[in-house]
Amino acid sequence: MPQKEDDGSPKFGRLLIVLICAVLLCAGLTWLMATVFPNFPN
Incomplete structure (x- = not known):
């Protein structure tokens, strides 16, 4: 992944990665x- 995409909106990029x-x-x-656990919901 290129590091240059950060200067536009660093918070949004980091948030997207975290999400x-x-x-x-x-x-x-x-x-x-x-x-x-195959029968976990039960």
């Missing part, structure tokens, strides 16, 4: 729980 990381983390945790 993507959070979504990936939540998806990974959900998949992990579904894999390790």
Whole structure:
């Protein structure tokens, strides 16, 4: 990823990266729980 995209709106770029990381983390945790505990919601 190029570092030059930061000078336009650094806060928005960082927020977007954090948001993507959070979504990936939540998806990974959900998949992990579904894999390790198949009957977790019950």
